[in-house]
Amino acid sequence: MAKTTRLYFIDAVRAFAILMMLQGHFIHTLLATKFIDKANTFYAIWSYFRGITAPTFFTISGLVFTYLLLRAYAKGDDSLRIRKGLFRGLLLLAIGYSLRVNVFNWLCGYFNPYVLVVDVLQCIGLSLIFLVGLYVVFKKNSYVFSAVLLILGCACFLTEPLYRNLTLEYTPKFIANYLTTSNGSVFTILPWFGYTAFGAFLSTIFFRHMHRRYFKFSAITSFFISGFFLVYFSSISLMKLNQITDFDLFKLSANYNYLFTRLGNVLIIFGIFYTFERFLKQSIVSKIGEKTLSIYVIHFILLYGSFTGYGLKQFLSKSLDPSTAIFGAIFFVIIVCFISFHYAKTNTFLYNLLRKMTDKFKNKQ
Numbered sequence: 527m528a529k530t531t532r533l534y535f536i537d538a539v540r541a542f543a544i545l546m547m548l549q550g551h552f553i554h555t556l557l558a559t560k561f562i563d564k565a566n567t568f569y570a571i572w573s574y575f576r577g578i579t580a581p582t583f584f585t586i587s588g589l590v591f592t593y594l595l596l597r598a599y600a601k602g603d604d605s606l607r608i609r610k611g612l613f614r615g616l617l618l619l620a621i622g623y624s625l626r627v628n629v630f631n632w633l634c635g636y637f638n639p640y641v642l643v644v645d646v647l648q649c650i651g652l653s654l655i656f657l658v659g660l661y662v663v664f665k666k667n668s669y670v671f672s673a674v675l676l677i678l679g680c681a682c683f684l685t686e687p688l689y690r691n692l693t694l695e696y697t698p699k700f701i702a703n704y705l706t707t708s709n710g711s712v713f714t715i716l717p718w719f720g721y722t723a724f725g726a727f728l729s730t731i732f733f734r735h736m737h738r739r740y741f742k743f744s745a746i747t748s749f750f751i752s753g754f755f756l757v758y759f760s761s762i763s764l765m766k767l768n769q770i771t772d773f774d775l776f777k778l779s780a781n782y783n784y785l786f787t788r789l790g791n792v793l794i795i796f797g798i799f800y801t802f803e804r805f806l807k808q809s810i811v812s813k814i815g816e817k818t819l820s821i822y823v824i825h826f827i828l829l830y831g832s833f834t835g836y837g838l839k840q841f842l843s844k845s846l847d848p849s850t851a852i853f854g855a856i857f858f859v860i861i862v863c864f865i866s867f868h869y870a871k872t873n874t875f876l877y878n879l880l881r882k883m884t885d886k887f888k889n890k891q
Contacts, residue, residue: 533589533590533593533732533736534803534806534807534812535796535799535800535802535803535806536586536589536590536815537806537811537812537813537814537815537816538799538802538803538806538809538811538812538815539582539586539795539796539799539815540583540586540814540815540816540818541811541812541813541814541815541818542582542795542799542811543579543582543583543586543818544814544815544818544821544822545814545859546575546576546578546579546582547579547580547583547822547825548821548825548855548858548859548862549855549856549858549859550576550579551825551829552829552838552851552854552855552858552859553572553851553852553855554576555829555830555838555839555843555844556838556839556842556843556844556845556846556851556854557844557846557848557851558844558845558846558847559844561847561848561851577784577788578788578791578792578795580646580713580718581721581788581789581791581792582791582792582795583646583650584646584649584650584653584718584719584721584722584725585721585722585724585725585728585789585792586725587650587653587654587722587725588653588657588721588722588723588724588725588726588727588728588729589725589726589728589729589732590725590729591611591614591654591657591726591729592657592661592675592725592726592729592730593729593732593733594607594611595607595608595611595657595658595661595665596665596668596729596730596733597733599665600733604665608658608661608662611654611655611657611658612655612658614651614654615651615652615653615654615655615658616651616655617651618647618648618650618651618654618819619647619648619651619652621647621819621823622644622645622646622647622648622651623641623642623648624832624833625645625647625823625826625827625830625832625833626640626641626642626643626645626832627641627832627833628641628831628833628834628835629833629834630834630835631835639699639709640710642699642700642703642709643703643709643710643711643712644703644704644711644712644713644714644715645711645712645713646712646713647822648704648713649704649713649714649715649718649719650722652704652715652719653715653718653719653722653723654722656719656722657722657723657726660674660675660678660726668730668733668734671730672727672730672731675723675724675726675727675730676723676724676727678719678720678723679720679721679723679724679727680720681720682716682717682718682719682720682723682785683717683720683779683785683786683789684775684776684779685716685717685775686716686717686779686782686785687775687778687779687782688775689705689706689716690782692705692706692708693706693708694706694708717785720785721788721789721792724789728796731745732745742800745800746797746800746801747797749793749794749796749797749800750793750794750797752790752793753790753791753792753793753794753796753797754790754794755790756786756787756789756790756793757787757790757791757794758790760780760783760786760787760790761780761781761783761786761787762780764776764777764779764780764783764786765777765780768780813867814863817863817866817867820866821862821863821866824862824865824866825858825862828858828861828862829858838858
């Protein structure tokens with residue numbers, strides 16, 4: 527049985543991602559349009575780092591989730607972890623849809639198809655369910671499992687040009703919204719499952735080798751080298767592959783290569799936080815990383831007006847100057863984290879409720 531160790535740097539990465547998301551959503555939603563200038567150096571830097579948030583979320587979700595599955599399997603009892611994983615996936619799907627609900631509109635008999643729009647929670651939830659299925663099929667051979675995850679991740683990214691402009695006009699929106707952004711979906715399962723698959727692939731490497739003496743040094747070095755390669759040389763490599771194979775898909779991917787580039791950004795972030803892991807144990811940063819679901823739900827309610835239709839967006843949309851937006855974002859982050867730590871029990875409450883419902887269902891059978 528492989529020796530397992532807690533990956534403390536993961537909570538710090540999740541904290542980084544959720545805080546970047548909070549300030550990113552706040553500024554993007556409320557900053558006045560006239561100040562949105564990609565030629566401005568500060569705005570360009572902010573926009574670039576904001577784009578790292580979602581890839582980090584998806585990758586770290588795949589890493590954590592699959593690592594826990596592998597650890598449970600090593601202990602000889604993964605059935606409970608599989609059930610928890612499926613519940614987690616379904617829970618994220620349910621929360622994702624519920625955050626788009628406007629109760630007052632429903633009471634007035636108005637159902638807005640906007641509620642069917644797919645966002646990050648639905649995509650992560652469905653990705654976790656996919657990972658459970660893959661794990662069940664390949665868990666007895668971890669090397670095959672690793673290879674399948676790596677192939678799936680690469681396939682999701684390389685084939686992106688084929689489904690980039692997909693519309694699916696005659697497909698029910700409930701299904702189509704997972705595959706196309708034409709109806710307003712913010713995220714789709716493709717290509718974003720690719721990041722989750724890459725995260726799961728990394729988890730197999732951690733689980734298999736992290737007990738070795740020099741693993742941490744090797745992992746950090748690999749994160750930085752792989753990350754810089756993907757950021758600066760992945761497009762060149764894809765063009766070389768196109769020249770060697772005459773396969774146009776490589777060229778199409780290289781010409782709009784945000785997926786591998788962002789994965790490189792994520793790996794560099796992993797390398798940074800893994801390097802300073804010993805300073806982050808039991809810190810406020812790690813505690814924030816443990817509250818990401820609560821923080822996400824609270825920020826959505828306050829900023830976008832979930833359930834009531836009244837949030838900051840409805841009152842201040844595209845109205846703030848840069849200074850006000852920056853200070854407002856800092857204050858917003860503090861308020862959301864404060865509520866999450868001292869008043870909200872989203873994770874615990876929902877998990878306990880779901881478990882009680884499941885137990886009752888089992889007892890009736």
